[in-house]
Amino acid sequence: MYKSISLSSTVLLCFALSACGTNPSRSGGSIPVDVPPVTQPVSIDGVVDDTDVDPNSVAGRAPKERVIFFDFNKSELRPEYLDIITQHGRYLAQNPTGRARLEGHTDERGTREYNIALGEARAKTIARMLQLQGVSSAQLRSVSYGEELPVDEAHNEDAWSKNRRVNIIYEVEIQN
Amino acid sequence: MFISRMSKPASKTLKALLGLCCLWLASTSYVHAVIEIEITQGGESAIPIAIVPFGWNGGGNPPEDIAGIVSADLQRSGNFSPFNRADLIASPVSGDKPRYGNWRLAGAEFLLIGSVNKSAESYGVEFQLFDISQQKLLTGFNFKVSDQTLRNAAHQIADEVFEEILGIRGAFNTQIAFVSVEGKSRQKSYKLQLADADGKNPKAMLTSPRPILSPSWAPDGIRIAYVSFENRNRSAIYVQDRQKGSRKKVISKAGINGAPSWSPDGTRLAVTLSFEGNPDIYILNVNDGQTRQITRSPAIDTEAVWADDQTLIFTSDRSGGPQLYEVPASGGRATRITFEGNYNASATVSADGKNIAFVHGSEVGYSIGTLDRESGLFQVLTDGSLDESPSFAPNGQMIIYATEKGGRGTLGAVSLDGSVSQSLSLDTGGVREPAWSPFTN
Numbered sequence: 001m002y003k004s005i006s007l008s009s010t011v012l013l014c015f016a017l018s019a020c021g022t023n024p025s026r027s028g029g030s031i032p033v034d035v036p037p038v039t040q041p042v043s044i045d046g047v048v049d050d051t052d053v054d055p056n057s058v059a060g061r062a063p064k065e066r067v068i069f070f071d072f073n074k075s076e077l078r079p080e081y082l083d084i085i086t087q088h089g090r091y092l093a094q095n096p097t098g099r100a101r102l103e104g105h106t107d108e109r110g111t112r113e114y115n116i117a118l119g120e121a122r123a124k125t126i127a128r129m130l131q132l133q134g135v136s137s138a139q140l141r142s143v144s145y146g147e148e149l150p151v152d153e154a155h156n157e158d159a160w161s162k163n164r165r166v167n168i169i170y171e172v173e174i175q176n
Numbered sequence: 177m178f179i180s181r182m183s184k185p186a187s188k189t190l191k192a193l194l195g196l197c198c199l200w201l202a203s204t205s206y207v208h209a210v211i212e213i214e215i216t217q218g219g220e221s222a223i224p225i226a227i228v229p230f231g232w233n234g235g236g237n238p239p240e241d242i243a244g245i246v247s248a249d250l251q252r253s254g255n256f257s258p259f260n261r262a263d264l265i266a267s268p269v270s271g272d273k274p275r276y277g278n279w280r281l282a283g284a285e286f287l288l289i290g291s292v293n294k295s296a297e298s299y300g301v302e303f304q305l306f307d308i309s310q311q312k313l314l315t316g317f318n319f320k321v322s323d324q325t326l327r328n329a330a331h332q333i334a335d336e337v338f339e340e341i342l343g344i345r346g347a348f349n350t351q352i353a354f355v356s357v358e359g360k361s362r363q364k365s366y367k368l369q370l371a372d373a374d375g376k377n378p379k380a381m382l383t384s385p386r387p388i389l390s391p392s393w394a395p396d397g398i399r400i401a402y403v404s405f406e407n408r409n410r411s412a413i414y415v416q417d418r419q420k421g422s423r424k425k426v427i428s429k430a431g432i433n434g435a436p437s438w439s440p441d442g443t444r445l446a447v448t449l450s451f452e453g454n455p456d457i458y459i460l461n462v463n464d465g466q467t468r469q470i471t472r473s474p475a476i477d478t479e480a481v482w483a484d485d486q487t488l489i490f491t492s493d494r495s496g497g498p499q500l501y502e503v504p505a506s507g508g509r510a511t512r513i514t515f516e517g518n519y520n521a522s523a524t525v526s527a528d529g530k531n532i533a534f535v536h537g538s539e540v541g542y543s544i545g546t547l548d549r550e551s552g553l554f555q556v557l558t559d560g561s562l563d564e565s566p567s568f569a570p571n572g573q574m575i576i577y578a579t580e581k582g583g584r585g586t587l588g589a590v591s592l593d594g595s596v597s598q599s600l601s602l603d604t605g606g607v608r609e610p611a612w613s614p615f616t617n
Contacts, residue, residue: 073497101409108562109537109541109542109562110498110519110521110535110537110542110564111479111491111498111521111522111535111564111565112389112390112522112564112565112609113389113390113434113435113448113478113479113491113522114476114478114479114491114493114498114521114522116389116411116432116434116448116478117432117434117448117450117455117476117478118476120431120432120450120455121476141409142431143408143409143410143411144432145387145405148387148389148405149387154583155562155580155583
């Protein structure tokens, strides 16, 4: 469907367009903003925290198995992890100064924001189970990164199964 | 309802590699990132147009090939089939009278000619568009531009040709925001970038060692909202002014602070928050920080976008898998609007409100689907397996989205009818989460 207009209206259009012309400010003006660098090491899978922690601290003596894996699109705990969660629950309940951060993650499939929500649901599953064993909510902090921080960046089931996880990260500072 | 899946790239695949020239990014950490646009499937009924290299009055070489930029724009749309330079039968410039008969014999339906005249500190650009069969001038004008806006002038000419011939506003002189990621595992660098709609002139707005998500353009085309994880313990939504470079943290509560989407009046953001225990949709007033809860379900509610100033469309898994729902922006009952398959999420609405694009999951993977809101027609436009983050061009003709190619994140664009597709990649890393700007003039 072609549209043609008469020359007289074309002239009017020319005036209208040349009046606004090409706005010079449109192509410029974006100034990069640098975020201050993160001073603490970035921990994406909890491994860094494990090795850096003083073994005599609360964090250092916590149970070593700190990654819980999930099924695709699920936030329910797989039965085989019940024992590990029980160990963490008992440990945190007995050490009320201990603080743990629960980082929820998903695989790359599905949308990013939905995965943020799914990762949070996974972290909250772990938080609820710990609290059932007497851990105080003040000892726990949940954060979800969705699919943003994969352990394995390959696009296959093996990688995906490693990425669907909650990392239990014992925070180094002990508040008392 | 039927599902039409795009066929494999048509037999006469158009492989035009554009934009091979090196681009220096504004950010210091980039050396020379190259953005390549590849047209993977061309339109079947493209209109033949002869675009003659513009005359140049100014000595030396012209700073930009205006005709080349216009030609690439029109070709990418899929609606036009510009002549190869070698097939041009003459080289008229502004002021010349076209020999209609010859151009008709050469197969041109339209002819675009022009000139660039250098003056002290600016350039005068003029062009004329002719209809060959009707043997008449359709449009033409001139304007003054600077060095920095010569490319914009070319995009504006492409917009003018597009609208004059098709009666649809062109979206070539617009921009795309996207997130790029470089580096491995713990040494990643995330950047929120802006580039022209043809992928040229990428500039970083924000660099961060931690993830950046969900850029959303305000209707003014100046402010962009996004999610940043720069604080490792808590996400935050920021609003950044692209002209001033200043930014403001608008919300950072416990739990999720995600999926910002600007209201049509540019004063509010629909957001996802979970500080009350579960992800729900809220409306945040950007000026005073007040929030209002819109959905209350024990399920995941997220990814709200504005269908108009009265209506939100969002993702919810209240019925099992994620599906799209519609809810009044004042709150109230939500109505499910997608029923094909068990994964439909991350909606985006065309500016006229008539079409929704979203991520459609099936056994074969995640593709971009569309829904015509009036007729209910559901279509699957792409055949990727990890396609996501669809965003409409402001004229509703194309949808840009994130996809994966050779293990790396790239951007794809597809026409609303699925007949034209192209891909855009960055040679130094992955790109994702494209958001097409609104019209800014």
